[in-house]
Amino acid sequence: MELMDANLCQVIHMELDHERMSYLLYQMLCGIKHLHSAGIIHRDLKPSNIVVKSDCTLKILTLAWPVQHSSWAWATKRMVIDIWSVGCIMGELVKGCVIFQGTDRILPQDLDPVIEQLGTPSAEFMKKLQPTVRNYVENRPKYPGIKFEELFPDWIFPSESERDKIKTSQARDLLSKMLVIDPDKRISVDEALRHPYITVWYDPTEAEAPPPQIYDAQLEEREQPQLKKLIYKEVMDWEERSKNGVVKDQPSDAAVSSNATPSQSSSINDISSMSTEQTLASDTDSSLDASTGPLEGCR
Structure with missing residues (x-):
């Protein structure tokens, strides 16, 4: 999977215009449609399970529940739980905060904010x-x-023009x-x-694409014993080479700058030396400007 810039938790605290918000929602809905077509809810x-890039492209993480064909009729009715989640995420994008605050456990009390607001x-x-x-x-x-x-x-x-006011009405209708x-x-x-708020982005080649191939967990189970043997062998070989002061595939002395100490040269590719600056870190960041990426020309 390609490297993404941030998760949606950071984007929620940004001031998104209607173009970017509707485009993010469109991609979520396309992703859900593909999962459902593959028999996955x-x-x-x-927000923490959705990652984005600076050009507003989006990916959904952590697949949760493959559906057995025998229970498909039952599961089809429950696929709309993912739509509820998208609605909650959209509400967060609009308000900048969680709209139905719950707990880490599924409790009846978690229904309180839902019922109080929706009736x-x-x-x-x-x-x-x-x-x-x-x-x-x-009893409530x-x-x-x-x-x-x-x-x-x-x-x-966002309400800077008459067009934005129309989009606001459409966004609220979709939420409802x-x-x-x-x-x-x-x-x-x-x-x-x-829906009018989303369909502006509709592309049949994306929305109607073939379902993703379902991951075969049994394949991994069959390969695990062999992988364990290879990993064990590699660890033992490494310990043996280290014990004898011989480590294969190390760069020669000429490849390391004479000014670098051993500790410096060994940390050149260490992950801690990578930049962790994220392009969506603040509301003032211009990396999500509407004139770039897939939103070019929206305004």
Whole structure:
């Protein structure tokens, strides 16, 4: 995998215009569509699992759950959990903070900020919940929900022109369709890709590309014994060479500057000497300028 510049946690604290935000979301949706077409539900989409480059290209990390064909009908309905995650990420990109603060563990209490903002679920949806969760929700105060115009007011979106105001309305509409508690009423990946806020980037060669090849874990299991033997042999050979003062493949004395000490020359390729400066480190960084990379000409 190519080296990326940062994860989305850093981008969240930047002031993104609509072009960059919608392009990042488009790539997330394309990635999810490809995973689902390969029979994989991610289930752990979050800013730290998404990496970006300075030209706004994006990659999704950590695949979570391959689906067995026998459970495909069941899993298909639950694929929209990834859409919920994209909605939460989009909300963070807009607000610059987590919109539904939860815990590291999955607890009924994690539903509190969701219900308080989006409203108490319908009785129809409550029937789908596990008894313990249903009892918890039913014993909570009833909330009517907050309008999305109040949750995501105009002033938190970029608004420099009439076109931006139209984009703001589209962005809020997409959020309202992704952040739906009932998964049966939530927008699908294909529908989201065709949404006015996203479809400007739609490219059939990307969105309709063949699904990725599913990784064969059994192949690794078959190769592990052989790899262990090779690693063990390499370690033993290295210890033997070090013990005898003979280390193969070392550069000759002529290849090392006469001004460098042994410790200096041995650390030339050390990872600690690499630059860790990231191109998305601050809001004032120009590396994500809309005139570069795939966003060229958007403004």
